[in-house]
Amino acid sequence: MPHRKKQDFDPIAFLANSGMGRRIVQIKANGTLFSQGSAADSVFYLQKGRAKLTVVSKAGKEATITLISAGDFVGEESVTAIAGLHMSTATAITACSALKIERAEMMRVLHAEHAFSDLFVAFLLARSMRTQADLVDQLFNSSERRLARILLLMADFGKSGEPETVIPRITQETLADMIGTTRSRVNFFMNRFRKMGFIEYNGRIHVHKSLLNVVLHDQRPGPNSMSAALLDVKQDKTKAAKKTSSAIKKT
Incomplete structure (x- = not known):
């Protein structure tokens, strides 16, 4: 009998459907995929929606560390050599659809399927x-x-395809935590x-491509901006120093 050819593994189909050791879960806005301190026993693949990762200190202070969009994995600490606990909380910003992959199944497919x-x-x-860029952004910008960069990331500028210029609803408190x-x-x-x-802001935030000027080209957004004001102050001080120096030389 002729041998049946093994069917090629399709990682896209694997991540789109339920199956052995994996199931699709629906998370409402503000619902959690997993919580800080819970057992890291599953990896999630976000199919639709937006989420965020937050951490809470022992003193109770919460910080948002990153945003998650469709096509991202989250909870990847579940595939470390020794299963431990989640170090953060993943919370849905909008209604989300995610594939929950159990640790054993995730480990199996990682070893068996090179495409995946x-x-x-x-x-x-x-x-x-992205984490390194976030650190540099926090230290030097x-x-x-930093706010301009976060808005652009939420609008998917820089990713393949057309950006989603209308970003999900997000509070100013959350944006403040992130930057x-x-x-x-x-x-x-x-x-x-x-x-x-650069943006339209009426309940929902609509991001225009021109906001890239603030991040990529360091262009002054206008004569009344903070960066412009700081630059003008610096120029004024330089001019004043030159005038003083010239006056001293004349005397």
């Missing part, structure tokens, strides 16, 4: 690069530029971006 392991490793590398500033400062910057024509 290639896809997963590519995601991990992209996540690592102003809160104004390390206060809600009043976020409100100040949002109003400025709106006046400069």
Whole structure:
């Protein structure tokens, strides 16, 4: 008898459907995929919707560390050599559809199917690069530029395909947590971006491509912006120093 040819594994189909050791779960907005301190026994693949990862300190202070969009894995700590606990909480920002993959099934498919392991490793590398970029952003950029970057990331600028310029509903408190500033400062910057024509902000935030100028090209968003004001102050000080120096030389 002729041998039946083994069917090629399709990672896209695997992530789109329920099966052995995996099932599709529906999470309402503000619902949790998993909680900080719970057993890390499953990996989630977000099929639809947006979510966020948060951590809470022993003192009870909460911080948002990253956003999750469709096509992202979350809970990847479940496939470490020794199963442990989730270090963060994954919460749905909008209604989400996710594939919950049990640890044993995730380990099996990673070892057995190279197409899937290639896809997963590519995601991990992209996540690592994003984490490094977030760290650099937090250390060296102003809160104004950090906010602009977060809005662009939420609108999927930089990803393949057309960006979703209308981003999910998100509170100014959450944005403030993510960029390390206060809600009043976020409100100040949002109003400025709106006046400069970078965003439309009426309940939902509509992000325009021109906001990229703030992040990529470090262009001044306008004569009344903070970056412009700081630059003008610096220029004024330089001019004043030159005038003083010239006056001293003349005397």
